[in-house]
Amino acid sequence: MSTPTPQLPPLKLFINGEWVDARSGATLSTVNPATGQPIAQVASADAQDVDLAVRSARAAFEKGPWAKAPPMARSRVLTRIADMIEARGEELAALESLDNGKPVSAARMADIPSAANVFRYMAGWATRMEGEQLPLAGRPQGQFLAYTQRDPMGVVGQIVPWNFPLLMAAWKVAPALAFGCASILKPAEQTPLTAAALVAIAHEAGVPPGQLNLIQGLGHSSGAAIVAHPDVDKIAFTGSTEVGKMIVRSGSDTLKRISLELGGKSPVIVMGDADLDAAVKGAAHAIFFNQGQVCTAGSRLYVHESIYDKFVERLVAVASALKIGPGLDPDTQIGPLVSDEQLRRVAGYVDIGRKEGAGVAVGGEAVGGAGYFYRPTILTDVRQSMRVVQEEIFGPVLVATRFKEVDEVVAHANNSIYGLAASIWTRDVSRAHAVARAVQAGTVWINCHHVMDAAMPFGGYKESGWGREMGSAALEMYTEPKTVCIQL
Numbered sequence: 217m218s219t220p221t222p223q224l225p226p227l228k229l230f231i232n233g234e235w236v237d238a239r240s241g242a243t244l245s246t247v248n249p250a251t252g253q254p255i256a257q258v259a260s261a262d263a264q265d266v267d268l269a270v271r272s273a274r275a276a277f278e279k280g281p282w283a284k285a286p287p288m289a290r291s292r293v294l295t296r297i298a299d300m301i302e303a304r305g306e307e308l309a310a311l312e313s314l315d316n317g318k319p320v321s322a323a324r325m326a327d328i329p330s331a332a333n334v335f336r337y338m339a340g341w342a343t344r345m346e347g348e349q350l351p352l353a354g355r356p357q358g359q360f361l362a363y364t365q366r367d368p369m370g371v372v373g374q375i376v377p378w379n380f381p382l383l384m385a386a387w388k389v390a391p392a393l394a395f396g397c398a399s400i401l402k403p404a405e406q407t408p409l410t411a412a413a414l415v416a417i418a419h420e421a422g423v424p425p426g427q428l429n430l431i432q433g434l435g436h437s438s439g440a441a442i443v444a445h446p447d448v449d450k451i452a453f454t455g456s457t458e459v460g461k462m463i464v465r466s467g468s469d470t471l472k473r474i475s476l477e478l479g480g481k482s483p484v485i486v487m488g489d490a491d492l493d494a495a496v497k498g499a500a501h502a503i504f505f506n507q508g509q510v511c512t513a514g515s516r517l518y519v520h521e522s523i524y525d526k527f528v529e530r531l532v533a534v535a536s537a538l539k540i541g542p543g544l545d546p547d548t549q550i551g552p553l554v555s556d557e558q559l560r561r562v563a564g565y566v567d568i569g570r571k572e573g574a575g576v577a578v579g580g581e582a583v584g585g586a587g588y589f590y591r592p593t594i595l596t597d598v599r600q601s602m603r604v605v606q607e608e609i610f611g612p613v614l615v616a617t618r619f620k621e622v623d624e625v626v627a628h629a630n631n632s633i634y635g636l637a638a639s640i641w642t643r644d645v646s647r648a649h650a651v652a653r654a655v656q657a658g659t660v661w662i663n664c665h666h667v668m669d670a671a672m673p674f675g676g677y678k679e680s681g682w683g684r685e686m687g688s689a690a691l692e693m694y695t696e697p698k699t700v701c702i703q704l
């Protein structure tokens with residue numbers, strides 16, 4: 217299953233418009249998850265590099281041309297970045313597949329065009345930093361003029377995960393730049409490649425020095441240093457709930473703004489009247505897309521008892537037929553997991569499920585040999601209290617439950633510390649809306665799953681996060697409202 221791993225030149229940090237080594241000289245290596253072989257050496261930053269990046273961002277924000285430029289000038293640069301991502305789509309898709317392991321077909325269809333779309337969409341928001349004129353309630357009219365305006369939030373630390381490296385970087389960087397913020401972007405240590413490519417593209421497209429800085433390195437050193445830095449105004453984080461809580465604790469010392477997009481255990485609810493073909497295909501996509509390493513993975517399946525046996529049988533057939541292989545093979549449908557650590561985590565959870573009494577309908581084992589491959593897995597006979605039902609596995613592992621009543625399945629769906637997403641599969645329009653209303657989730661899909669769009673605000677209820685990204689919600693993320701009142 218192994219293919220030769222290309223060796224890429226060393227990657228540096230990007231601070232104040234220049235590519236530099238970490239001050240300490242430290243490096244880490246990023247590996248090809250299909251083989252376990254190193255791909256490139258990467259500068260590994262610590263607090264002193266972060267401090268330089270923050271200083272450069274602060275200077276760019278306060279004195280540089282970007283925030284003061286006509287918003288249309290920012291729009292034009294963001295559109296140029298979108299064009300350049302599209303023009304380099306093949307190369308970026310290959311890098312993403314090499315670094316993360318994901319099928320290159322998925323990177324081509326989803327990651328890369330979606331990243332370009334985010335820049336294209338956010339280009340429009342640069343010209344929409346609007347406030348309101350406020351008629352005062354308790355004063356005679358005509359004596360005061362009051363209005364709100366929106367100011368860019370300032371220097372923002374943007375920490376992203378390894379599951380959609382370029383796309384998550386785009387979600388962070390595009391709105392921050394649109395509204396005039398200066399950014400310090402930190403990709404995950406497992407997947408540093410496309411963030412470096414994005415920063416190079418942004419620089420070439422016309423983002424001035426200091427406005428977008430790149431810090432590579434480990435979470436507990438460089439990531440933690442960004443969060444702790446007193447001159448960072450806001451942290452935007454996507455990653456695990458555990459690290460999200462650490463960020464809240466550390467960020468509270470300086471009361472910086474914090475937005476969090478965290479874990480999930482999203483339910484897929486299939487009613488007895490669902491279009492069976494579409495629902496089976498949809499449920500497979502919900503859990504197996506990106507090897508299940510998706511925060512919105514549909515990892516809990518609830519199927520009405522009238523169709524449960526048939527449904528699971530068909531889903532098992534789909535899971536067994538998925539082609540497992542290196543991401544760079546164009547026919548691959550399931551690539552390796554991102555790392556050895558992730559493989560051990562997923563395998564460990566399936567073992568826990570077995571010990572708790574779950575049945576394994578398909579999968580339940582690593583492929584073996586080189587690389588971090590795990591077979592698509594469906595666990596049945598689960599109880600709602602089991603750890604495999606309650607905890608996020610972040611791999612291709614689905615737990616399946618049958619239900620009888622709608623109230624019962626809504627209660628199961630909401631019996632979770634998470635509330636990121638859900639999907640409902642039914643032909644009954646009224647019931648679809650009623651269940652969508654009752655489910656506690658930031659996004660509810662009806663007869664689809666994983667449909668994301670730059671225009672749709674995204675984020676979670678409960679321990680799935682704080683705040684919403686994308687759509688008009690981006691304005692709340694990266695601007696501070698200011699109220700101005702004038703005595704006439």
Ligand code: ADP
Pocket residue numbers: 375376377378402403404405433434435436438439440441443454455456457459460462463
């Ligand atoms: P996962 O568990 O899926 O690897 P993490 O939440 O650990 O996800 O990582 C997401 C991002 O957060 C990565 O860029 C990682 O380097 C960073 N990170 C990890 N730990 C910390 C921390 N203590 N402070 C700031 N960032 C961190």
